[in-house]
Amino acid sequence: MNGKEQLDQARERVIETMAQNMNLYGVTDSIGRLYGMLYFHDEPMTLDDMKEELGMSKTSMSTSVRHLLELKMVEKVWKKGIRKDLYKVEEDWYQSFTDYFNIKWRYGIARNILAIEKSMTELNKLVASEDTDEEVRAEAKADLMKLQNALNYYDWIERFIDCLESGKIFEIVPRKEH
Amino acid sequence: MNGKEQLDQARERVIETMAQNMNLYGVTDSIGRLYGMLYFHDEPMTLDDMKEELGMSKTSMSTSVRHLLELKMVEKVWKKGIRKDLYKVEEDWYQSFTDYFNIKWRYGIARNILAIEKSMTELNKLVASEDTDEEVRAEAKADLMKLQNALNYYDWIERFIDCLESGKIFEIVPRKEH
DNA sequence: CTGTTCGTACAGTTTTTACTGTACAAACAA
């Protein structure tokens, strides 16, 4: 097959940089490489296919795919007559971008908000209490202001993600048609 | 100092979750904790202060601060009469959010675009060449379409980051005033 | 039911990353 090596080389280059890029989504290079490889495969793949293609253990493929599923960057495909699970990449990268924020950022922020609210309750008590040392009270008040700012920021982030999720962002920053 | 423990406990809780959240920015928990600690310190701190406060080595403080500087999440402060370097957090979290994309995402995408363009050039040659096997040619053509889509997506991301950087995003998703 | 096949939990290993202590260069003080 004349030209096969050049084809593979061209793919490999893209896959490698894509994989490093995907660190931004919190996945390792090797998971990124798996994604990239799947990206260039037009047919859905089984874990054994991937294992074969990347020369890694099936266990690794299993956990890597799980990561990508969690991020909704790959999806399971059903095909009658085939017992093995099949996977393919989510083709819509805009969707993947949005999903990332929806999954990772929203989750992180929710946890953070809980912690902040709990601490604010405690600090309010501290400020209200007569037993509290004056210096401590002053610090607590300052902290309360900081935490309120933090809450405001998280509120903004949530609305920002809403803006992505609803697709409103595309009114401001339109998709490039081609 | 009555109430000091409660104050510290309230802070610690927030710092810990904040630190984990900062994994989203690609920094470790311990760097996140340093950031959180700095966040609650109203006065700028020296490396030795941090080392003392966190019970870690000065070397660690040095490299951690460097990471945070790179992300523009902390900044150096000059104070006359003090020889040691002083650092404080960037208070504007909206700015930090924008900076993160500007620094990390733009960089990654730029690298990726270069790789894609190079591969597209090669693939175009491959498609044009008469020596190329027909099957390979077909795959190369399919790849070219995929890569063009990728370029379109990266173009969108760049415009998206422009939208953050210019502050236009705040017209759509306004800051919460309080 | 018994045989396979498939995906994954788990334990163990390898690799990578985070962290420390030392040593040293640069900047300053005297």
Next chain:
DNA sequence: TTGTTTGTACAGTAAAAACTGTACGAACAG
């Protein structure tokens, strides 16, 4: 100049993460 102080490079160590192989439960085939 010489003596300090400060930040960081570097090498070594400790901790964490990635990866592998085995073993096993679940799903299906016959």
